[in-house]
Amino acid sequence: MKEAGVVIDHQGAPLFWHFPPSRTTAGLPDSHVLWDILWTARESIAGFAHSHPGTGLPRPSQEDLTTFAAIEAALGRRIEWWIVSYDRVASLTWVGPGRHDYTACPVPHEPAWTSVLRLASWQGEERDGLRDVRGTSQHHVEWAER
Amino acid sequence: MVFATYEARVNITWNGQNGDLPDTVEFDTADREVRRWVTEAVRTGGVPGIGPDGRADFADFVVDRFPANENRPYNLIQVRPKTPFGGC
Numbered sequence: 001m002k003e004a005g006v007v008i009d010h011q012g013a014p015l016f017w018h019f020p021p022s023r024t025t026a027g028l029p030d031s032h033v034l035w036d037i038l039w040t041a042r043e044s045i046a047g048f049a050h051s052h053p054g055t056g057l058p059r060p061s062q063e064d065l066t067t068f069a070a071i072e073a074a075l076g077r078r079i080e081w082w083i084v085s086y087d088r089v090a091s092l093t094w095v096g097p098g099r100h101d102y103t104a105c106p107v108p109h110e111p112a113w114t115s116v117l118r119l120a121s122w123q124g125e126e127r128d129g130l131r132d133v134r135g136t137s138q139h140h141v142e143w144a145e146r
Numbered sequence: 147m148v149f150a151t152y153e154a155r156v157n158i159t160w161n162g163q164n165g166d167l168p169d170t171v172e173f174d175t176a177d178r179e180v181r182r183w184v185t186e187a188v189r190t191g192g193v194p195g196i197g198p199d200g201r202a203d204f205a206d207f208v209v210d211r212f213p214a215n216e217n218r219p220y221n222l223i224q225v226r227p228k229t230p231f232g233g234c
Contacts, residue, residue: 003231005231026232027230027231027232028229028230028231028232029230030208030228030229030230031229031230032208032210032224032226032229034229035226035227035229038229039159039164039226042162050231061231061232062232063230063231063232064231064232066206066228067206067227067228067229067230067231069206070206070207070227070228071227071229073160073161073203073206073227074159074160074161074162074207074226074227075162076160076161076162076163077162
């Protein structure tokens with residue numbers, strides 16, 4: 001499993017798939033490319049989703065929380081953050097009062113992009129209906145390091 | 147404006163706004179120094195294009211460095227939010 005991410009627009013559609021080559025099971029690396037996308041498309045974005053290993057309702061890591069807060073501080077507004085596990089999705093939003101006070105709610109009706117995010121995260125691993133999509137998901141890969 | 151090879155423009159994004167420090171800095175200035183100057187400048191309204199914000203905090207921001215190139219004939223330091231995500 002390798003973590004993956006996607007920027008979602010206000011219509012709920014994927015705006016940018018984030019599959020950096022150095023992503024691992026432990027996380028997604030810092031990327032100025034991702035920040036450039038978030039800043040350039042700031043008027044259009046509703047939030048960002050990324051995957052976590054394991055099953056059950058995912059919880060944010062401390063790294064996640066500090067990144068959420070830093071990006072929102074730069075954007076000047078709050079956005080929605082989704083975390084996708086193998087079988088559940090959580091939506092996180094800032095509730096305050098502290099900088100890193102976010103609350104997670106389960107997402108009962110999963111958006112269509114969650115299946116693509118799971119395929120990109122677990123590709124090559126045949127588990128419970130997740131099939132190998134190597135070679136079929138490449139058209140989603142728009143990531144390029146500068 | 148003409149930049150010396152050791153100088154850099156510092157670009158900052160904060161609170162939905164973007165601007166440059168009025169003065170250049172040395173390109174190899176330590177990250178902590180860049181963050182300190184940027185924090186002070188934004189808090190006191192010293193960055194054109196960014197309104198003063200006394201609570202500005204760049205602790206979780208990255209100091210990116212881009213050497214001069216054909217399209218941008220000066221060194222650039224970009225102060226932007228970090229973007230890593232960690233599992234579990």
